[in-house]
Amino acid sequence: MDKEKKYDAIVIGAGVGGLTVGTLLANEGLCVLILEQCDRVGGRALSIKGEEISNNGLQWYKDLLAAQYTYIAGAQPEIDTIIGQRMLDGYTLDVGYHAISANGVGYMLDFEELIGGIEGVNKHGGQWASYYKGKIYKDLAGHSIDPELKELAKKEKIPYLDFYTDPHRMSDEQIDELEKVSLKEWAEKKGITKNDIIYNHLHTVCTLFSTINNPEDISIGDIFRYFKYAFGPKIARGLTGYTGGFVEGGVMEWSKAVAARFESLGGDLKLNSPVKEIRVADGKVTSVVVEEKDSGKVEFTADMVISNIPAQNTFRVIDKKNFPEKWVNDTTSMYGYGSYAPYMGLNKLVMPEEHAHLGIKNTCVLPMEEGYDYDVYICWNIQSVLDPRVAPEGKYLYTAYLPMTEKESLDKTLVNKLIARLPDFMEEVYPGFKDSIDWKLDLVCWKLEGVAKSVSQAGTQKVPVRSEHVEGLYFAGDTAKGYGVAMDCAIASGVICAGEILGKDFGIR
Numbered sequence: 160m161d162k163e164k165k166y167d168a169i170v171i172g173a174g175v176g177g178l179t180v181g182t183l184l185a186n187e188g189l190c191v192l193i194l195e196q197c198d199r200v201g202g203r204a205l206s207i208k209g210e211e212i213s214n215n216g217l218q219w220y221k222d223l224l225a226a227q228y229t230y231i232a233g234a235q236p237e238i239d240t241i242i243g244q245r246m247l248d249g250y251t252l253d254v255g256y257h258a259i260s261a262n263g264v265g266y267m268l269d270f271e272e273l274i275g276g277i278e279g280v281n282k283h284g285g286q287w288a289s290y291y292k293g294k295i296y297k298d299l300a301g302h303s304i305d306p307e308l309k310e311l312a313k314k315e316k317i318p319y320l321d322f323y324t325d326p327h328r329m330s331d332e333q334i335d336e337l338e339k340v341s342l343k344e345w346a347e348k349k350g351i352t353k354n355d356i357i358y359n360h361l362h363t364v365c366t367l368f369s370t371i372n373n374p375e376d377i378s379i380g381d382i383f384r385y386f387k388y389a390f391g392p393k394i395a396r397g398l399t400g401y402t403g404g405f406v407e408g409g410v411m412e413w414s415k416a417v418a419a420r421f422e423s424l425g426g427d428l429k430l431n432s433p434v435k436e437i438r439v440a441d442g443k444v445t446s447v448v449v450e451e452k453d454s455g456k457v458e459f460t461a462d463m464v465i466s467n468i469p470a471q472n473t474f475r476v477i478d479k480k481n482f483p484e485k486w487v488n489d490t491t492s493m494y495g496y497g498s499y500a501p502y503m504g505l506n507k508l509v510m511p512e513e514h515a516h517l518g519i520k521n522t523c524v525l526p527m528e529e530g531y532d533y534d535v536y537i538c539w540n541i542q543s544v545l546d547p548r549v550a551p552e553g554k555y556l557y558t559a560y561l562p563m564t565e566k567e568s569l570d571k572t573l574v575n576k577l578i579a580r581l582p583d584f585m586e587e588v589y590p591g592f593k594d595s596i597d598w599k600l601d602l603v604c605w606k607l608e609g610v611a612k613s614v615s616q617a618g619t620q621k622v623p624v625r626s627e628h629v630e631g632l633y634f635a636g637d638t639a640k641g642y643g644v645a646m647d648c649a650i651a652s653g654v655i656c657a658g659e660i661l662g663k664d665f666g667i668r
């Protein structure tokens with residue numbers, strides 16, 4: 160790496176959004192440098208091998224998690240025993256539950272096609288379903304509709320399928336208008352709330368997409384825009400057969416493959432390089448300053464700097480004085496959504512085989528009366544059934560995601576209630592579950608979704624990809640303009656950002 164070299168663009172952060180914009184720019188012939196503070200690419204879409212934890216110890220693990228807004232809230236047995244006895248060896252742990260939307264055929268596929276493909280990534284698709292009053296209802300995937308939901312909708316004349324078909328009939332303007340409309344409001348107007356089974360089912364789907372528990376806060380417009388643009392063209396190509404999926408060997412394999420593509424296109428990637436400052440002169444970016452472990456401060460110059468840092472943390476690296484006070488306040492006060500994200504190592508499967516293959520969602524593990532903003536939802540998978548590589552032979556990896564607001568994620572009492580509740584909940588549904596647990600790790604992240612896709616913040620209401628206040632400054636990632644499920648949203652934002660820089664239409668506006 161040549162420190163004297165002047166880059167066309169410097170990207171701060173090798174998260175999904177940073178890698179997306181950096182690779183697209185390199186693909187168009189720009190000279191690009193990506194600077195990443197951690198020892199690996201992927202940002203929050205991080206994977207850790209059990210052996211790495213056993214070998215490097217608890218503090219190393221905690222530090223790596225903390226860099227991605229995640230902490231260990233509990234463990235069973237004690238975390239020192241889990242690590243000391245190397246109980247995690249053979250497992251691959253993504254930071255929390257980390258499924259990819261529609262098995263990667265949304266914006267992920269659009270981006271892969273734009274850069275001419277990536278190598279060595281396998282994806283394992285699966286079906287997701289809701290669990291309500293003792294019954295399983297499958298999500299719509301491709302053209303496969305749950306027969307009971309279809310029958311119920313027909314009998315009670317409830318326009319259940321409008322949820323999936325309306326977006327494709329709507330104009331961009333109509334979708335824009337719905338950005339500030341909640342799931343609840345839309346469903347009430349449609350008459351969908353009349354039937355609790357159908358409404359509950361759509362609620363589980365919307366929480367899966369938005370990470371928000373409260374249906375009065377979920378932006379229906381954000382979901383519709385995602386359906387129309389990320390999935391619409393793929394329906395025609397017959398690609399939308401799965402609700403979700405997992406990247407083989409852990410979600411980070413995807414980022415590693417993109418980083419390899421970036422470097423093959425001539426891009427420079429520098430790990431262990433925390434950026435301390437973006438320098439600005441006469442209202443224009445000029446360079447970034449990195450604090451290197453061995454050589455101290457090093458400056459890299461470019462006329463364009465793209466920040467992949469969650470937007471609320473922008474001012475850790477650039478002086479607030481460069482922006483109007485209102486913009487600073489608005490940006491720092493945007494709220495994200497976190498999650499209780501437990502893993503369990505299981506020695507047997509006690510649920511019916513069909514359930515072990517599904518991603519199962521439920522709208523209430525704990526009711527809001529327990530002190531939460533809204534009833535707490537869960538989505539769980541036996542990840543290793545879809546991808547056996549993430550657990551040792553003869554064992555199984557259970558992962559789950561229970562959304563909590565950022566504030567709740569940092570509230571010990573509320574977190575501990577969920578930790579206590581989860582094994583009981585699973586035991587109620589599948590007797591014998593508790594006995595199948597070898598170990599359990601209770602991770603909590605407070606920034607799963609950088610900016611919650613709420614009626615007041617979704618999509619076009621996020622930080623614009625081009626700064627209106629500092630020339631040459633751009634933003635990419637799940638806190639900047641973009642749509643859809645978290646990783647896809649970070650990708651969309653990276654594509655929008657590259658389009659803005661290059662003056663090109665990459666198909667995501």
Ligand SMILES: Cc1cc2nc3c(=O)[nH]c(=O)nc-3n(C[C@H](O)[C@H](O)[C@H](O)COP(=O)(O)OP(=O)(O)OC[C@H]3O[C@@H](n4cnc5c(N)ncnc54)[C@H](O)[C@@H]3O)c2cc1C
Nearest residue numbers: 172174175176196202203255257258434636637645646649
């Ligand atoms: C526990 C958990 C579970 C999740 N589950 C899912 C899921 O199931 N499905 C899904 O689609 N999404 C999921 N997500 C969300 C998804 O991971 C994020 O939305 C996405 O990865 C965000 O990417 P990003 O590029 O916007 O930001 P980030 O991943 O935050 O990337 C920012 C990068 O910048 C680096 N950085 C920060 N500051 C500096 C600095 N000063 N100098 C240099 N580098 C810096 C960071 O280390 C990081 O690599 C989950 C997230 C978490 C935490």
